[in-house]
Amino acid sequence: MNNFTFYSPTYFAFGKNTEKDAAKYVKRFGGTKVLIHYGGGSVKKSGLYDTVVNALNAEAIPFVELGGVKPNPRSGLVYEGIDLCRKENVDFILAIGGGSAIDSAKAIAAGVKYDGDFWDFYSGKEVTKALPVGTILTIAAAGSEGSPNSVITKEEGMLKRGAAGEPLRPVFSILNPEFTCTLPPYQTAAGATDIMVHVIERYFTNTKEVEITDRLCEAVLKTMIKETPRVIADPNHYDARANIMWAGMIAHNNICGVGREQDWSSHGIEHELSAFYDVAHGAGLAVITPAWMKFVMKKNMNKFVQFANRVWDVDIDFEHPEATAYEGIYRFQRFLKLIGMPTTFAELGAKEEDIKAMASHMGISEDNLLGSYVKLNVDDIEAIYRLALSDN
Amino acid sequence: MNNFTFYSPTYFAFGKNTEKDAAKYVKRFGGTKVLIHYGGGSVKKSGLYDTVVNALNAEAIPFVELGGVKPNPRSGLVYEGIDLCRKENVDFILAIGGGSAIDSAKAIAAGVKYDGDFWDFYSGKEVTKALPVGTILTIAAAGSEGSPNSVITKEEGMLKRGAAGEPLRPVFSILNPEFTCTLPPYQTAAGATDIMVHVIERYFTNTKEVEITDRLCEAVLKTMIKETPRVIADPNHYDARANIMWAGMIAHNNICGVGREQDWSSHGIEHELSAFYDVAHGAGLAVITPAWMKFVMKKNMNKFVQFANRVWDVDIDFEHPEATAYEGIYRFQRFLKLIGMPTTFAELGAKEEDIKAMASHMGISEDNLLGSYVKLNVDDIEAIYRLALSDN
Numbered sequence: 001m002n003n004f005t006f007y008s009p010t011y012f013a014f015g016k017n018t019e020k021d022a023a024k025y026v027k028r029f030g031g032t033k034v035l036i037h038y039g040g041g042s043v044k045k046s047g048l049y050d051t052v053v054n055a056l057n058a059e060a061i062p063f064v065e066l067g068g069v070k071p072n073p074r075s076g077l078v079y080e081g082i083d084l085c086r087k088e089n090v091d092f093i094l095a096i097g098g099g100s101a102i103d104s105a106k107a108i109a110a111g112v113k114y115d116g117d118f119w120d121f122y123s124g125k126e127v128t129k130a131l132p133v134g135t136i137l138t139i140a141a142a143g144s145e146g147s148p149n150s151v152i153t154k155e156e157g158m159l160k161r162g163a164a165g166e167p168l169r170p171v172f173s174i175l176n177p178e179f180t181c182t183l184p185p186y187q188t189a190a191g192a193t194d195i196m197v198h199v200i201e202r203y204f205t206n207t208k209e210v211e212i213t214d215r216l217c218e219a220v221l222k223t224m225i226k227e228t229p230r231v232i233a234d235p236n237h238y239d240a241r242a243n244i245m246w247a248g249m250i251a252h253n254n255i256c257g258v259g260r261e262q263d264w265s266s267h268g269i270e271h272e273l274s275a276f277y278d279v280a281h282g283a284g285l286a287v288i289t290p291a292w293m294k295f296v297m298k299k300n301m302n303k304f305v306q307f308a309n310r311v312w313d314v315d316i317d318f319e320h321p322e323a324t325a326y327e328g329i330y331r332f333q334r335f336l337k338l339i340g341m342p343t344t345f346a347e348l349g350a351k352e353e354d355i356k357a358m359a360s361h362m363g364i365s366e367d368n369l370l371g372s373y374v375k376l377n378v379d380d381i382e383a384i385y386r387l388a389l390s391d392n
Numbered sequence: 393m394n395n396f397t398f399y400s401p402t403y404f405a406f407g408k409n410t411e412k413d414a415a416k417y418v419k420r421f422g423g424t425k426v427l428i429h430y431g432g433g434s435v436k437k438s439g440l441y442d443t444v445v446n447a448l449n450a451e452a453i454p455f456v457e458l459g460g461v462k463p464n465p466r467s468g469l470v471y472e473g474i475d476l477c478r479k480e481n482v483d484f485i486l487a488i489g490g491g492s493a494i495d496s497a498k499a500i501a502a503g504v505k506y507d508g509d510f511w512d513f514y515s516g517k518e519v520t521k522a523l524p525v526g527t528i529l530t531i532a533a534a535g536s537e538g539s540p541n542s543v544i545t546k547e548e549g550m551l552k553r554g555a556a557g558e559p560l561r562p563v564f565s566i567l568n569p570e571f572t573c574t575l576p577p578y579q580t581a582a583g584a585t586d587i588m589v590h591v592i593e594r595y596f597t598n599t600k601e602v603e604i605t606d607r608l609c610e611a612v613l614k615t616m617i618k619e620t621p622r623v624i625a626d627p628n629h630y631d632a633r634a635n636i637m638w639a640g641m642i643a644h645n646n647i648c649g650v651g652r653e654q655d656w657s658s659h660g661i662e663h664e665l666s667a668f669y670d671v672a673h674g675a676g677l678a679v680i681t682p683a684w685m686k687f688v689m690k691k692n693m694n695k696f697v698q699f700a701n702r703v704w705d706v707d708i709d710f711e712h713p714e715a716t717a718y719e720g721i722y723r724f725q726r727f728l729k730l731i732g733m734p735t736t737f738a739e740l741g742a743k744e745e746d747i748k749a750m751a752s753h754m755g756i757s758e759d760n761l762l763g764s765y766v767k768l769n770v771d772d773i774e775a776i777y778r779l780a781l782s783d784n
Contacts, residue, residue: 001634003407008400014651015395209631212615212639219607226603239601242393246651247604255647259406259638 001210001259008253010146011172014246018174019048019136022094023055029132029171031092034063035085037105038096039070043138046179048096052136064088069097072274072281073104075154078118081108085131095135095170098191099142099151099281102135106150106168109133122152127165134172138179140245141191141282143198143252145173153275160275175249177241185232189339190282192228195248196221197285201264202257204296204303204373214306216256221311223247228339265371266292269381272358279348286341287348290333291387296374297325303373304328333391343391355385393602393651400645402538403564406638410566411440411528414486415447421524421563423484426455427477429497430488431462435530438571440488444528456480461489464666464673465496467546470510473500477523487527487562490583491534491543494527498542498560501525514544519557526564530571532637533583533674535590535644537565545667552667567641569633577624581731582674584620587640588613589677593656594649596688596695596765606698608648613703615639620731657763658684661773664750671740678733679740682725683779688766689717695765696720725783735783747777 011029013021026034034056036049043049056063066081084090085108095105109130111118121127127148137145144150148168153160183191203217223243230240250256269292270284297304305321308314308328317324333343342348359381362370369375376384403421405413418426426448428441435441448455458473476482477500487497501522503510513519519540529537536542540560545552575583595609615635622632642648661684662676689696697713700706700720709716725735734740751773754762761767768776 001407001631001638003410006404006406007402009403010399011401012398014398015393018395209635211618212612212635212642215611215615216608216642219611220604223604223607239393242651243601243604246393250604250608250647255642259634 002207002261004258006254006258007166008146008169008255010170010253012146012175012249013172014175015242016176016178018176019051020055022052022134022136022174023059023061025134025172025174026056026061026092026094027059029092029134031061031132031134033088033090033092034061035081035088035090035093035108036063036065036096037069037081037093037101037108038065038067039098039101040067042182043096046182048136048138048179052094052096064090069101069104071100072153072160072278073100075119075152078104078107078111078152082111082118085112091131093131093133095133096138098137098139099144102133102137102142102144102170103150103152105133105135106130106144107152107163110163110165110168119154121163121165122154122161127163127168130165130167132171133168135170136174137245139183139187139191140180140241140248141194143195143248145170145175146249146253151271158275160271173249175245177238177245180241180245181236181238183235185235185340186283187280188231188235189228189341190280190286191248192224192244192339193282193286193336193341195244195251196224197266197289198251199256200289201267202260202262203307204263205260206300206302206373207260210260213256213258213260218310220247220251220256225311225335232339261372263371263373265376268362268370269384272361273348273350276354276358277348277350279350283342283348286336287343287345287388288384290329290336290343290391291384293329293332294387295380295384297322297329299374301325345385345389352389355382359385394599394653396650398646398650399558400538400561400647402562402645404538404567404641405564406567407634408568408570410568411443412447414444414526414528414566415451415453417526417564417566418448418453418484418486419451421484421526423453423524423526425480425482425484426453427473427480427482427485427500428455428457428488429461429473429485429493429500430457430459431490431493432459434574435488438574440528440530440571444486444488456482461493461496463492464545464552464670465492467511467544470496470499470503470544474503474510477504483523485523485525487525488530490529490531491536494525494529494534494536494562495542495544497525497527498522498536499544499555502555502557502560511546513555513557514546514553519555519560522557522559524563525560527562528566529637531575531579531583532572532633532640533586535587535640537562537567538641538645543663550667552663565641567637569630569637572633572637573628573630575627577627577732578675579672580623580627581620581733582672582678583640584616584636584731585674585678585728585733587636587643588616589658589681590643591648592681593659594652594654595699596655597652598692598694598765599652602652605648605650605652608642610702612639612643612648617703617727624731653764655763655765657768660754660762661776664753665740665742668746668750669740669742671742675734675740678728679735679737679780680776682721682728682735682783683776685721685724686779687772687776689714689721691766693717737777737781744781747774751777
C-alpha cells in the first residue's frame, strides 16, 4: 500500500425530503448570497426548483440564478456564471442537477476567486481557492457531489478536460433518491456505468497489497450489479435507487482509491468520444471500457482474474487464467448490454474514420503516455478504439 | 434504506513517516498551545514522542503533556487533563496512542469547553462543543481516530460509558502502520476483533434494502479475515498491518453504518466485563459476540444466512437455513480462536457467579431494553453471559 492522505469533509444529507433543508445548509456553510445553477426544465418540472427557492426565501437568503447547463457542460456558460457572481457579489453556489450542473458550478466557483482565465485549471493548474459549492443531486452517476473534480468542455477545439483541487469538494450535498426515479432507463444505465467505471479505474492498479480498497471497490460493483437491473425493470424502486445513489458517491470520493496507483485511461479515451459526438459519458464508457480491458489484459493480467472471480463469480481456471480473465470481461460486457447500454462504436454513431483524429487529439506522446496499469501510446489508443468497433 | 446524514471531516494522513508532519497539521487546524496526551512508555520507547516534540519545537508551538492513560481509560485522569488545559490555556489536544489515549483526549476536549461535570456527556448529554483533537494512532482497534465517540470508565461504581457528538471527531489523524508492528499478538488480535465487531454491530439490522452498506461491511470483514492471521504469523508485515489499520478506520467512521438501524448490544454487554475484570475490550468481545449471535439467531435469523454465505463462504442449505446460519457463527468463533483470542468466560478470568451482578449493572429494564435487532431484557443478557461460559 502506498502512503496517502484522505479528506472528504462534505456534509451529506441523504433520503426523502432532505432538499427542504437546502437553505439551512447554505446558512450553516456561510452562504449569504447564492447563485442557483442548473440545467434544463426538469428541476422546475419536478418542483425541486420551487422547493429550493421557497426555502431560501424562508431563510431570507437572496439569490440569483443561471440555468442552461448542458450535458458535457461548456466553458461559455462558466464565463457567464463567473461574471454574474462577481456582479452580484455571490458568495455561495448551489448546483441543482447531475454531474454537469455540479461540474459547471465548480468551474464558476474556482473562476470567481481567480484573476486569470478559469480554463487554466482545466489545463493542469491546481485549484487552491474557490467559492463554497453546495449540491442537490438529481442523477446518480458522476460522483461530483463528493469529489474534488470537475470536467468541462471548451467549445473552441472541443477540448474536454478535468480540473481538481480540494476546494472543489462540495461543502454539502443533498441526495434524495426520489429525484432519480424520473430518469429514463438509458440515462439511468449510463449513470450506473459511469459509477462502475469510477471504481474500475481505481481497481486496475499495479500497486500490491491493497486488500481493503480492493474489497471496497468490489462492494460497490456487486451493489451495482444487483441494483441496476432492478431500476431498469422498475424505475420507481426507491430502495434500489437509494443504493445506487449512495454507491455513486462512494465510488468517487476516493475512499475506494486511496493508497494505490490509479489508471483513468478509459475516461480519457471516452472523453474524446463525448467531445466528438456529444454522446452520454456513461454510454461512451460502456463502449470503451471493455475494449480497454481486452487490450490491456494481454499485457498485464494481474487484476483481471480477481475481477472475474470476486466481482463476476467466475470460478478460477488455474491452468488457463486468461480464460478466467476473459470471462470476467465478457460478463461485464454482457451486463452492460442487459441494462441497455451500447457496446459498439456504431451504436454510439461514432465512425471508424474518426479514430485517428480522436487518438491524436488527446495530446499523448512517447514522453507523455496515457495510464499506468499499462502505459498507452497513440497506436495503443487507436487499437482500443478499433476493438470498440465490435463487441466480440 | 433509512434517511441519514454522513459527515466525516477528519483529515487522514496514512503511511510511513507521516508522524513527522504532526506539527504542520496542528498549525493547519488552528492549534497554538498543545496538550500531548498519551499512555505509558511505549510511545517514548518507539521514538514517536520525541519525533512529535521535535516537530512542535521546530514550528515553535508550545505544549504541555499528560501521560498515564490506562486501557479502559479512567475519569480521574480526564479531570486532571481538564484542569491542566484550563491552567495552561491549551487550545489543541494531540493524542498519541490507541483508542484509550484518544478517548481520554476527547473527554478532556469536551470537558474544557463545558461548565458542568464532563461525566454528563457520558450520561447521555450530547457533546456540542469541544477543543479540536488531533491523533497519532499506534493501535488498530477502536476506530476512535475517525469517530465521534469516546468511552470512559468512572472509578466510582466502575461505570464504563460512552459519549458522542460531532465535535469529538478528530480534526486530523495520522496513521503510520509501522507503529502497530511492535504490538504483541494478543493485543493485535484483540484490536482486530474490535474492528470486526464494530462492523458486525452495524451489519445485524432489521433495516431492509441496505445492499451498499452490507457490501461495505462484508468488505471490511473479508479484509480482516485475510490480513489478521498474516500479522499474527509475521508481526512486521507492513502491508497487512496497513490494510488492518485502514480497515479499522472504515469500520467505525460510520460509512458502513449509515441508513440503517444499528445494534450495539455486544459492546454494551462486553463493557460490563471490561469494567468488572479490566480485560482487553477486544478479548471481551471475542467471548461475548458469538454468544450474542447464538442467542439472537434463534429469534431473528434475518441476516445470519447472508453473514455465513458472504463473509464465511458457507454454501447456503436452503432446506436448513439455520444450519447455514450456525455454521457462519461457528466459523467466526473458530477464526477468533485461530488468532489467539479467548472464547470463554473462564479464559478471561470472568466468573459465573458475577453474571447476575453484571447483567443488573447495565441499567436495563422492561422500559429500557438493550439493542434493536433483538431487544434484550435482563434475563436475556444473563442468558448471553451463560452462553459465553463455553464455546460449544
